[in-house]
Amino acid sequence: MSATTMREVFARVLRTGLADDPRIAAVIAEISRDVLPDHERVVNVGIREQAMVGVGAGLALTGLRPVIHSYAPFLVERPYEQLKLDLGHQDLGAVLVGIGGSYDDPGLGRTHQSPADVALIDTLPGWTVHVPGHPDEVEPLLTAALARDDRTYLRLSLRTNAAPLPVVEGFTEVRRGGAGVVIAVGPVLDTVLAAVAELDVTVLYATTVRPFDSAGLRRAVAHARPDVLLVEPYLEGASAHRVAAALADEPHRLRSLGVRRDEELRAYGTTDDHDSAHELDLVGVREAARRLFGRR
DSSP states (O other), rough: OOOHHHHHHHHHHHHHHHHOTTEEEEEEEETTTTTTTOTTTEOOSSOOOHHHHHHHHHHTTTTTTEEEEHIIIIIIIITTHHHHIIIITOOEEEEEEEEEETSOOOOOOOOGTTTTTTHHHHHTTTEEEOOOSSGGGGHHHHHHHHHSOOEEEEEEOSSOOOOOOOSSSSOOEOOOOOEEEEEEEEEHHHHHHHTTSOOOOOOESEEEEOOHHHHHHHHTTSSSSOOOOOOOETTTTTTTTHHHTTTTTTOOOOOEEEEEEEEEOSOOOHHHHHHHHHSSSHHHHHHHHHHHHHHH
């Protein structure tokens, strides 16, 4: 576990951006006001998340590069219409930075959980989605996003892999095997590697899930059986249609692991409890991998 959290890295990079680039502005709704500077281009709208996105869109119309930040459910789910209309329909750029992951703070209850955020963003065209797995991966992703003019969602979490990997646009091949391919997104990589340690499989790691690296997946299945285990730290199967499209001309089997769609967990518990219930822990991923990649 890194001594520095992803949120702390975000705040540091944003403070530098505000100081060095007059184009950058930030819009928040109370969340993180304690880690951001008292600056003329930091706008706190109070607990008004729809207005937060609307204000960000207005700043983009003036030529600024808005960074809009809150917990994921207050950033994506509550102001979804503003993302669709104020940003998307007007073809405006912004950097959305969400914290909380799917259930980083289970004690705060369902209001602070957003496993559906990436799936919702995926219904809107033109978005780039980053899911870092380590705090050291946040800075290059955020720095690049601040320099662009597109619509970017940066999904931060308290969950982290033990070590960072170099940030690239598509998949990073962590290991190669012949029995199939495992796609590990962001902070699930360490669990995936431990779960498949005894299996002859290729492991692909992604910090960027949109655009989806279809070409990278096709290259991987050229060296392996075209069966895919997709492990994502958000809604189960969020990228399944992307895998299916990439392998449309290749007979394959696909198993998706993520936050389950068929049942809502109403007990708070711990993050480990939630991982276990969604089969995102070591036991769950190992069993899914053995079933999919076992001898046929």
